[in-house]
Amino acid sequence: xxxxxFLGAALAACAGxxxxxxxxxxxxxxxxxxxxxxxxxxxxxxxTGRRLDGADVLMRDGxxxxxxxxLDAAGATVVDARGRWVTPGLIDVxxxxxxxxxxxxxxxxxxxxxxxxVTAGVWAEHSVWPQDPGFATALAGGVTTLQVLxxxxxxxxxxxxxxxxxxxxTYQAMKFPDAPQGLKMACGENPKRVYGSHDRAPxxxxxxxxxxxxxxxxxxxxxxxQEKYQRELAAYGKKKDKDKDAQPPLPPKRxxxxxxxxxxxxxxxxVHIHCYRADExxxxxxxxxxxxxxxxxxxxxxxxxxIADRLAEEGVCGALWADWWGFKLEAYDGIWENLxxxxxxxxxxxxxxxxxxxxxxxxxxxxxxAMTRGQRAGLDIPPERAxxxxxxxxxxALGIADRVGTLEPGELADVVVWNQDPFSVYALPDLxxxxxxxxxxxxxxxATPASDFLLGQPTGGAR
Amino acid sequence: MSGKIGxxxxxxxxxxxxxxxxxxxxxxxxxxxxxxxxxxxxxxxADVLVQNGRVAQVGSGIAxxxxxxxxxxxxxxxxxxxxxxxxALGVEEISLEPSTVDSSTAYGEGKGGPSFEPRPEFxxxxxxxxxxxxxxxxxxxxxxxxxxxxxxxxxGTMFAGQGAIARLDGRVEAFAPASRxxxxxxxxxxxxxxxxxxxxxxxxxxxATRESQPAKPLxxxxxxxxxxxxxxxxxxxxxxxxxxxxxxxxxxxxxxxxYAERNKVHxxxxxxAQAWQVAPLLAKxxxxxxxxxxxxxxxxxxxxxxxxxxxxxxxxxxVPIAFTQFTDPTHNAHKVRQxxxxxxxxxxxxxxxxxxxxxxPAEVFGLGAELGRIAPGYSADLVLWSGDPLDVTSVAEQxxxxxxxxxxxxxxxxxxxxxxxxxxxxxxx
Numbered sequence: 001x002x003x004x005x006f007l008g009a010a011l012a013a014c015a016g017x018x019x020x021x022x023x024x025x026x027x028x029x030x031x032x033x034x035x036x037x038x039x040x041x042x043x044x045x046x047x048t049g050r051r052l053d054g055a056d057v058l059m060r061d062g063x064x065x066x067x068x069x070x071l072d073a074a075g076a077t078v079v080d081a082r083g084r085w086v087t088p089g090l091i092d093v094x095x096x097x098x099x100x101x102x103x104x105x106x107x108x109x110x111x112x113x114x115x116x117x118v119t120a121g122v123w124a125e126h127s128v129w130p131q132d133p134g135f136a137t138a139l140a141g142g143v144t145t146l147q148v149l150x151x152x153x154x155x156x157x158x159x160x161x162x163x164x165x166x167x168x169x170t171y172q173a174m175k176f177p178d179a180p181q182g183l184k185m186a187c188g189e190n191p192k193r194v195y196g197s198h199d200r201a202p203x204x205x206x207x208x209x210x211x212x213x214x215x216x217x218x219x220x221x222x223x224x225x226q227e228k229y230q231r232e233l234a235a236y237g238k239k240k241d242k243d244k245d246a247q248p249p250l251p252p253k254r255x256x257x258x259x260x261x262x263x264x265x266x267x268x269x270x271v272h273i274h275c276y277r278a279d280e281x282x283x284x285x286x287x288x289x290x291x292x293x294x295x296x297x298x299x300x301x302x303x304x305x306x307i308a309d310r311l312a313e314e315g316v317c318g319a320l321w322a323d324w325w326g327f328k329l330e331a332y333d334g335i336w337e338n339l340x341x342x343x344x345x346x347x348x349x350x351x352x353x354x355x356x357x358x359x360x361x362x363x364x365x366x367x368x369x370a371m372t373r374g375q376r377a378g379l380d381i382p383p384e385r386a387x388x389x390x391x392x393x394x395x396x397a398l399g400i401a402d403r404v405g406t407l408e409p410g411e412l413a414d415v416v417v418w419n420q421d422p423f424s425v426y427a428l429p430d431l432x433x434x435x436x437x438x439x440x441x442x443x444x445x446x447a448t449p450a451s452d453f454l455l456g457q458p459t460g461g462a463r
Numbered sequence: 464m465s466g467k468i469g470x471x472x473x474x475x476x477x478x479x480x481x482x483x484x485x486x487x488x489x490x491x492x493x494x495x496x497x498x499x500x501x502x503x504x505x506x507x508x509a510d511v512l513v514q515n516g517r518v519a520q521v522g523s524g525i526a527x528x529x530x531x532x533x534x535x536x537x538x539x540x541x542x543x544x545x546x547x548x549x550x551a552l553g554v555e556e557i558s559l560e561p562s563t564v565d566s567s568t569a570y571g572e573g574k575g576g577p578s579f580e581p582r583p584e585f586x587x588x589x590x591x592x593x594x595x596x597x598x599x600x601x602x603x604x605x606x607x608x609x610x611x612x613x614x615x616x617x618x619g620t621m622f623a624g625q626g627a628i629a630r631l632d633g634r635v636e637a638f639a640p641a642s643r644x645x646x647x648x649x650x651x652x653x654x655x656x657x658x659x660x661x662x663x664x665x666x667x668x669x670x671a672t673r674e675s676q677p678a679k680p681l682x683x684x685x686x687x688x689x690x691x692x693x694x695x696x697x698x699x700x701x702x703x704x705x706x707x708x709x710x711x712x713x714x715x716x717x718x719x720x721x722y723a724e725r726n727k728v729h730x731x732x733x734x735x736a737q738a739w740q741v742a743p744l745l746a747k748x749x750x751x752x753x754x755x756x757x758x759x760x761x762x763x764x765x766x767x768x769x770x771x772x773x774x775x776x777x778x779x780x781x782v783p784i785a786f787t788q789f790t791d792p793t794h795n796a797h798k799v800r801q802x803x804x805x806x807x808x809x810x811x812x813x814x815x816x817x818x819x820x821x822x823x824p825a826e827v828f829g830l831g832a833e834l835g836r837i838a839p840g841y842s843a844d845l846v847l848w849s850g851d852p853l854d855v856t857s858v859a860e861q862x863x864x865x866x867x868x869x870x871x872x873x874x875x876x877x878x879x880x881x882x883x884x885x886x887x888x889x890x891x892x
Contacts (some may be wrong), residue, residue, distance in 0.1 A: 103763050239609035308882075327557070327558040335876075336879070423855075425807075458768035
């Protein structure tokens with residue numbers, strides 16, 4: 001039973017009015033499937049590690065129906081993709097679009113609630129500005145799904161949200177239905193710099209760890225209170241028919257911070273940790289064991305290559321850049337081969353992430369750089385393997401691999417038709433589908449910008 | 464006008480400026496696809512002979528000199544060494560560690576709020592550390608020269624100071640005097656430090672300019688903006704010198720052009736997100752733009768209209784363009800190569816993109832007779848590539864600077880080899 005369901009059921013069992021909805025701030029995302037479509041004769045990288053040359057991709061009712069040679073196109077719109085490449089829609093596991101929107105003025109600095117080192121109660125979605133022009137430029141790079149996270153000023157920054165990259169006027173209408181939320185945590189320099197500079201804890205790495213531990217210890221206590229309440233509620237259920245005077249127990253007060261952390265312990269919110277250094281990642285793995293939660297991915301992890309085997313053993317993904325390094329001491333040991341080395345062990349899970357409104361537009365190029373450097377270091381990384389870092393691996397870390405990230409039958413028809421090998425600097429998406437509907441056609445660019453903010457401004461044309 | 468830094472003088476200094484390199488061994492690179500960036504165009508299966516650190520001959524069937532190192536390029540591309548853009552290479556090791564950063568002056572800071580203490584005499588090249596790890600990391604990527612530029616602090620002064628082109632071969636004497644440039648930041652990101660209005664920026668620029676005119680000596684009681692050294696330095700750039708203005712908005716670019724016209728300076732536009740809107744004006748005045756082809760979002764209101772087609776539109780209009788990048792211009796200076804490829808994908812002719820990484824930046828910064836071409840007499844700063852020099856799947860196989868083969872190792876390759884999978888590495892985990 002999910003944590004929300006657990007709370008909801010508990011509350012529904014009370015005689016009184018519900019104190020919280022089952023799913024507050026619900027997704028209002030509407031799928032608008034396109035007509036049945038057959039993409040014909042393409043080079044297909046299906047996201048599972050397979051490459052099919054001269055293959056067709058059939059989409060219907062917003063889903064992938066089949067991938068293979070010579071599919072039956074009866075009644076379908078046919079797209080001739082000879083010489084072109086097809087991949088699943090790209091997924092970025094680390095974005096701040098909408099919360100650090102363009103233009104980067106005072107009014108758009110909504111990504112860090114840097115007023116307390118533990119702000120687990122805040123939700124990034126409540127900062128998302130759907131008119132951020134960055135959503136459209138990310139889409140032009142093939143990104144159809146993205147996780148928007150709070151920033152890294154805090155030890156525990158709050159909940160992230162997974163969005164479908166569609167243009168709407170509310171974030172709820174972008175919210176990926178039934179996708180688990182993320183929990184953003186941060187290691188190392190950022191929290192200790194932000195709070196240490198204000199003469200408050202944490203100001204050291206040991207202060208950081210004490211901060212996580214106390215927060216999770218509080219969450220354990222919160223869980224115990226919830227469990228106690230459940231037992232009392234069950235006892236009340238048993239005796240209320242016999243004992244007319246029996247009173248239902250009062251639920252403990254909700255604490256939004258601890259609710260999030262309890263959900264992380266219960267595995268309903270997936271933990272994403274900004275962490276650069278190998279030794280700190282090892283400390284965070286120990287923290288996860290101490291409080292019995294799972295880490296979905298370490299983000300940035302410029303030293304992940306130093307503990308690649310350990311990450312693979314623990315089933316933790318590395319969400320990494322191809323080449324960023326040096327802007328902080330904890331980023332000084334970055335190497336080009338980081339993604340490839342994290343990918344190398346059995347069960348290795350390498351994800352190419354952006355953390356950047358610029359980088360998210362070219363995840364394919366970042367993956368190409370990582371692939372190239374891995375190959376030159378002697379690793380066997382063909383394009384069909386490398387593409388997993390921008391499709392199925394991020395889907396796995398986000399807990400949505402059953403719906404997006406590959407072109408397997410039954411998956412949502414998020415598809416990119418590239419004008420050439422996507423692992424080239426010259427590659428551009430010709431066609432992008434979400435739920436089987438064309439959302440971007442390079443030959444017929446939209447006449448006006450998607451973002452209201454850019455309307456009536458000098459837009460520079462192509463968008 | 465002997466005290467001025469003028470274009471004619473640049474040409475003369477061009478040769479002298481880079482003359483300090485000890486003579487290197489002869490090199491003969493055979494069978495390369497040579498992008499000469501000269502009238503000879505691109506030569507398939509050509510040879511390049513390097514003598515005394517310079518390109519001696521380019522052609523086919525060139526005989527090896529007795530002492531020459533002979534390299535078979537096997538048809539691979541050979542380009543001039545690439546320009547790394549406007550960087551803090553050698554003056555910034557770790558961005559967030561102030562003790563390792565020398566790229567800006569905070570003189571006057573700490574007196575209560577932003578202060579305007581313009582110091583055009585601030586010469587960032589004096590802090591240059593040729594052993595910086597960031598230089599090696601970029602050199603092995605084919606970056607052989609870069610502008611080492613001062614940066615203006617948000618609370619500092621719009622006169623960032625002076626920089627120059629460094630060649631990245633590990634020498635302290637890396638700078639070419641002819642490339643000296645004064646950097647001035649204008650527009651949205653500089654307003655806090657200079658009167659909180661861009662009108663105040665122009666006011667202060669005008670005041671600094673007037674008081675630096677040697678023809679108009681100051682009276683004893685005049686309010687002075689600059690120190691005597693600052694006036695001396697600014698005077699050197701007025702009447703023929705080169706000033707790089709960091710500016711994005713089209714209206715500000717027009718102001719810069721007007722200022723340059725009035726004061727006979729050679730402006731370089733750095734940034735120029737809206738430069739495409741005034742491309743004909745820039746082309747007419749032959750004013751170059753050093754831009755990041757990846758800027759396509761309005762990071763500020765000055766960048767409304769930013770587009771991936773900026774480079775293509777400027778080039779089409781005849782504006783000289785060179786590339787830089789702004790995401791991490793120092794540590795990842797090499798990303799200009801990827802940015803150039805992206806510009807090609809958005810309409811810039813391939814040859815123009817390579818020129819924007821080689822010959823044009825050399826010309827913009829006064830070294831056009833020295834760097835940026837594979838032609839007789841040019842410095843032998845060369846890169847042999849594994850494939851298309853602009854593609855992300857290609858890497859630099861060998862780099863030469865002044866005819867000397869550069870080590871293809873860096874701090875990053877050391878780390879890579881220590882942790883390479885399936886190699887005995889006792890320090891793992």
